[in-house]
Amino acid sequence: MAKTWKEWEQPVLELEQMIERLERAAQRETDPAKRGAAEEKVQELKQRRDTYVQLRYSRLTPWEEVLLARAETRPYLLDYVGTVFTDFTELEGDRRYGSDRAMVGGPAFLDGRPVMIVGQQKGRNLQERTFRNFAMSKPEGYRKAIRLFEMADRFRMPVVTLVDTPAADPGVESEGRGIAEAIAASMLAMFGLRVPVVSVLIGEGGSGGAIAIAVANKVLMLEHAIYSVIPPEGCAAILWRDPSKGPEAAAALGLTSSSALELGIVDKVLPEPFGGAHRNFAEAAATVKTGILEALSELGPMSPDEIKRHRYDRFRKAGSFEEASRAAVR
Amino acid sequence: MAKTWKEWEQPVLELEQMIERLERAAQRETDPAKRGAAEEKVQELKQRRDTYVQLRYSRLTPWEEVLLARAETRPYLLDYVGTVFTDFTELEGDRRYGSDRAMVGGPAFLDGRPVMIVGQQKGRNLQERTFRNFAMSKPEGYRKAIRLFEMADRFRMPVVTLVDTPAADPGVESEGRGIAEAIAASMLAMFGLRVPVVSVLIGEGGSGGAIAIAVANKVLMLEHAIYSVIPPEGCAAILWRDPSKGPEAAAALGLTSSSALELGIVDKVLPEPFGGAHRNFAEAAATVKTGILEALSELGPMSPDEIKRHRYDRFRKAGSFEEASRAAVR
Amino acid sequence: MPSGEADAGRFVQCTSCRKTLFSADFEHELRVCRFCGHHHRLSARDRIACTFDEGSFEETDAGLRTVDVLKFPDYMPKHEQAVTKTGMNDSVMIGRAKLDGMPVSAGVAEFGFMGGSMGVVAGEKVTRCLERGAEEGMPVIMVCASGGARMQEGLSSLVQMAKTTVAVERCREAGVPFIAVMTDPTMAGVLASYASVADVILAEPKAMIGFAGARVSKQAQVVKAPSDFQTAEWVNKSGMVDRIVERRDMRGTLIALVRALGAHLRTGKALVGA
Amino acid sequence: MPSGEADAGRFVQCTSCRKTLFSADFEHELRVCRFCGHHHRLSARDRIACTFDEGSFEETDAGLRTVDVLKFPDYMPKHEQAVTKTGMNDSVMIGRAKLDGMPVSAGVAEFGFMGGSMGVVAGEKVTRCLERGAEEGMPVIMVCASGGARMQEGLSSLVQMAKTTVAVERCREAGVPFIAVMTDPTMAGVLASYASVADVILAEPKAMIGFAGARVSKQAQVVKAPSDFQTAEWVNKSGMVDRIVERRDMRGTLIALVRALGAHLRTGKALVGA
């Protein structure tokens, strides 16, 4: 059972090192025949690499999807903000307590038209991760998000949220400042918006901390993102008193994009480039951009009241149950 | 120059002690003639006391009004809440950070009809004063007030605020949680209300901390309350580098009820009982109750939009200035 | 002797102070220990009995049934067990009730049903309870008792957080007051959704109220937790709960609040002087 | 050598790092010290020049005049002096301006006029500036610099806090963005009114921003103040200010914000896909 995404990326890494060495050797080679042979070998290795990647990424287990969604090689919020959008102006304050660095937001332009961006930002190294609090927002992060949502509503700007968080911050201080209230209030604020809202799950969709900013008219999900009611390790610990049974829990929880689509929790899965978004970020960004633009254009014809109603209806019908007729019950 | 209200209450105290002694003596006296003489003496002393009180309270200087408004003998918010209103249910939370004990609020009934009460509470002894933070609200107090204002609006309840604070809390923590924003946001929230709002200045109306909850359709002021842009000592310290010149500053600042009425800052002065509200609380409470009921009944016929507009207009025209015609300026 | 349960029907031991109580007294005093004041958990039915006007509660929507969409390991057996144990179809019971004659839309959670966890059925019931209040102009009372979202329904449980919250927005639009009563425990996905955005939040003394489970928040503790961490008292000091109300006073407090905040619903217009 | 002022028109000493600068360079660099980056105060006129499109600012409401209702000791002489010194009629100048061609309603405070204090005239001007934005559908930019309310106008100054805030409510209703720029210093009655409820709050580096004057908050300090207490940086960390923006970047930031937040005012409707 894989413990990190690097386990199945290791063969790729080795192949790529070989390819690089051979390519350099081929360049230095003066004998055309030998050079031809080397180049052929390079092609073969590339072929092998691609076959492996294709095969491996087409049969990731739910647990492997979890590991990949958490990988520090995944594109993060600010990567998308810098490529999908232009002229982003970050606004930091919650006007209450502090500046939350896990939650990032502000106005930007999408294809020349203004939108409000809100989302969580992870860090790639320890320093960044600490600065971003591992993308776990405290109450002030959600309260900043609420401010930006309301501002977007006032100024008729569509809202785009990019979700990538393991969870809301669960520390003592967060509890004391009302992390639960902040999450609930964020959802409530989103339900009040009369502008279109599109959410994209780009990495980890970690329970309440994620859905707090994902109450959208259209919820999109990258192919290798996850969306879960609880981290699989936590689920295993509670149900089976064994946190190492994360893989079993991951399989049971239905947290993959295909499962979320099937359950009707997300509206669309955005296919990732060959071998994952990290392998071709430009393509991933283009897919995300197209996804958001298409969603906004579908929502475009609706009036402000219809947009609000549409979001309401979308979440109102969430989840399946059976209902005996009233007569039968009595 | 008086340093405390007790200086001019001291003669009253002494007279009353004499009266009490004499009355007790008269009761014990068996000789009808002697008893009659003693009773006469009592009447005379009472007359003297009343004349003194009447004279003294009719010529309080602005500085003495300041001292009286701050006196721990004045009736406080909860005294009024317990007599003017019925069935008060205090609601404590700001849903953000904490429970502020300087600001008190919740639904109650006035003559059988529901209202939302908000106001500052002082303490009579050190323990109470500490618990109430000397009636200086921190940001969470104003944010609780905002919550209650918005709730009143949702449930169509008139709002009654009772103002009695030296100032908003000026400490480091208050600054860090945005005391200035909290005050401004409270005023902004009040301007948004579509229910009638009546404010009564019952004691100290201390600058921003006071006006934060006094953005009302009708602002009433007890005769011996004060309302000031800055504490007179602070004004003296800044302008004349001499905090002991408080009395001069008090005279200059126009902080008495008559001055506030003349400036059009308050709509009505509620006369206090003979010798101040502390001398006859039942009468003071009755005056306050009548004042609030009359104000609400004047506002009664207005529609929700008119109420909001009325409040807007009331504050829009605050303050006098001259304006040269545009032609003359150019 | 199990927590606050009857010993041969005559005696019961308080789990908090360990003192022994007569069962009859204990039940009569609403399962509040007369020695230490500890509020022991109440079943949904007992809660209804001591909160609303006698016999006024009419259950609705009892026909809702869980669908095990994920085929989650062991879910259905556990669920069946809970049904048998509690006589309820899921962890929440909703209906119409009266408080001192005033109609309310009422919901009560049963912690004994899989820890009061919120899956699709519980979420649907909470939502209907709130919507009914909004539609019929009745104040809404929800008595919470839950460990959080029901893991066994996966993502479908997660979205109940949004679904129940959307219904609060309906109440706000309709000007209908929503009062949440947090009892022991009110945690995680329930706390972080409809319950925390109630107009008024009351809590029973010492009820455990928090976002993260003890395990998680202990791991995450950079700051040391205070001794009363995640108690109703601590959450009250933190501004999240409006009042701590003892069980014997809860009905009276609810009546006062419904009378004041819901007056406009009964009279059409409640402004003084109007 | 006075703070950031010209020495015989050629040299100036930075009050922060004490280094000597050429006056011409200093003015050209918008009075920001090239050695230590300290942002020296700007006059209202200089602020206008470096913020809005060249020559686009048209002053309005210059005819407002203070009335000394209270006959406050020494007020009028001080006021006259300030008028002579600044050439302004009070501490705020308002008008119409453009930012990269986009019309805005603009107001700029002059700290040199009695410490930028807000009496009735300043309050009226701020209110008109905000109202004009709301009425004409123009984003509002207010550059603040003030010690607070003007004591010499007593209660009339206090109510300016409410009056200016009411105008922010008008902007909100009209969907007009209001951006406040806090410069050194933005304090007390100005901070606790319209400025703090702006949609976006920008601040210059190191600007002093706070509610209570140093004297008051020092007395009230139970908690020790951090070394950067009441600086823009501290207030930014506290969530009250959205960004610290260097003076040379301020115009560009304002343009980006006005373009994004005010788009709907220019096009009538700005929704993507609409």
Ligand SMILES: [Zn+2]
């Ligand atoms: Zn006990």
Ligand SMILES: [Zn+2]
């Ligand atoms: Zn310098």
